[in-house]
Amino acid sequence: MKDKLRLEWQLFQLALRFLTCMPAAGDLSTSDDLRIRAHKYFPIVGAFVGAIGALVFWASCVWLPQSAALIISLVATLLVTGAFHEDGLANAVEGMSRGSGRTQMLEMMASPGLGLFGALAVALVVALKLVLLAHMPLVLAGVALVLGHMIGMMAVVHVIATTPYVHSNGLQAAAPYITSGGYRFAVLSSIAVLIAAVFYMGLWPPLYLILGSIVLGQLFRSAMMGKLGGYNSDCLGGVMQLSEVGAYLGLSVWF
Template sequence: MKKELRIFFTAMMFLTRLPVPRFTDHSADYLERSVKYFPLIGWMVAGISGLTFLIFNKYISEDIAIAASIIAGLLTTGAFHEDGFADVCDGFGGGWTKEKILLIMKDSRLGSYGVIGMMSVLLCKFLLLKELPKFTPDLQTPSVNIFYNYRYLLLTLVAAHGVSRLMPVWVMRYYDYVTDPDGSKSKPVASRKPTILFLIVPTITALLPFVFMSWQFVLVVIPVVYGAFSLARYFKKWIGGYTGDCLGAIQQVSELCFYLSMIIIWRYVI
């Protein structure tokens, strides 16, 4: 149990800026095993973002609450995945060969493609999150319990952050890691492909929130998986596999696909 706790805190240290116990070190073995807790870390990020939304929505306004929840998520993760998405935009936008793409993605400076990509992701996230409260059935008969009123929104956030962090783990199972492994912080995570048996735990964790929703919402997984593996195939075509930045981009795109799919199901299926 103590070992699993250390593995969990390793995942927490890798994906977030949240404080961890002092006994959590930088063990490569623990980091490799920590991917099974990635969806659970997503739950934590969703919880912080959701709580921030509820507080600001109660005392200020919905728009400010959505912006605050996004900022809270960015501060919690240190913009870990957003930075990867921006690097991918720079690399694939400005490079036409594998070597050039990898070289640009390693550059710590942010280019025009990265800026545009980052702005687009944040704008899309804001607009999609703004639509979600409008389709929550519980708001038609609100109670004094704000958590109950927004339970579907909170569940959506938890499911979105969990499933979107599951997608990179599955991509690691079927695609190869590229770039210089000795100079990459993702080397321990990508050094060995996770087995199907190993993926059972994170998959169950990511899908658990759907137990508390209407069964139709499970359909959101289809476009999310399609989008994630379409990106993975695109990365393989150009650079032969994925990098840590590519996994970050997959998480961001998967999260946006999740929100969009939820809105479509709310509007046209439920």
Template sequence: MIRTLFWRFVAALQFFTRLPLPRDLPQVPFHQSGAIGFFPWAGLVVGLLEAAVLSLALWLWPPTVAAVLAVAFVVLLTGAMHEDGLSDAVDGFGAGWDRMHILAIMKDARLGNYGATALILALGARVALTAALASELGAGSLFAALMAAHAVSRGAVLFPMLVLPYGRAEDTTSRAKPLVEELDYAAKLVATAGVLAPLTCLPPPVALAGLVAAAAAAAAWTRLCAHRLGGYTGDVLGAVQQTGEITFLLGILAAWKFI
């Protein structure tokens, strides 16, 4: 059992990062589908590494420069996977007029005006919020906040997966397809633990504000997908992660002003 959980965690890290991990997993499809519950745990690793890079950079440069370096590190670490999903999803919903057109635009590798604008705003928001964290929080709170942001935002991607069908069931080339198995009870418990673990390191009002903000963003994307697609796609999951991370950081920074 422990060995199975470990390999599922490794599969989640493989999916979300470019860390040098073993690529020849036994029963790869099985571990990929079981990796869903470990999405937040992979986020914990990404957040920990971002916080470490940010803390080291703050020794040499002011918060804004350090934040740029930390965010750039995360983009490299994840292969811009979530950023790509955000830009494709915004392009699709922004320019598409029906389900098939939206899906076709999302599948197109070219970047449109809507997607480019969303990408610039998202990266700018993450840099600004990370710099604000570095300026206002101590080292311990900084690590907790970034780890929680990445864990919660990756936990948020499970929301559309729980309530909507996969929108590209006919597409055998989709990278997300091996992961779109129904979440079992154990996976839900593992994912919940991964989301809650870093939140316990934050003041309860702060943790609640961030969690509610990220949940609201995930719910908004889910409603949009239900209305216009009748399901979700891998690109939408990337968009949920990006907006979840941003709204979580907005929530905790706002709440910190009142404690």
């Protein structure tokens, strides 16, 4: 039992190290198998990052207006994640907007620098997050941060599990992967958090949140499938960001 718990803690730390800039144990061992198995903890890491944002937001609201506190909260989560997903969104939008074919799109995603379309996409998504959360009650906005980050990472796990990976040469290649057991764990852990939210919010707010996340996440997934025939790591950043902001949109529609 102790070895099992130690392994699960190791997998969680691997997921945390991959998705954030937070320090992990220096002697943390890794392998392809362990990295695959760590994907099941992505939604939990997402909820953890969202919780950091919520705590910073609530603490800042003691001295600052809600809109200013939200900006500080956003900065905190960007520092925790290293703007990992925002960078992916920018690269994916830039490549899919300006590339004339799959190969060129993938090459543009891999090129350094921030293009106009990518910058606009990130700016619009960030602005939309801030506006939507600023119009929610204080406690609801904090809960939304936790749920939005978690559901965004669940969307990433879903894409990994159901969508073909496209290498930069346009062919199938070694790809992120999640086992069926890992996928079930990610789904069940996400449902457990949502059930806990139901006790505070009631049934309808989480349902609207999920629906909004699915709509925007699937719209982005449809775009990348139409243009690329699959996804790459940058597209996962786009999926996460659009699913997160979709969650806030859905919650705002209910509110």
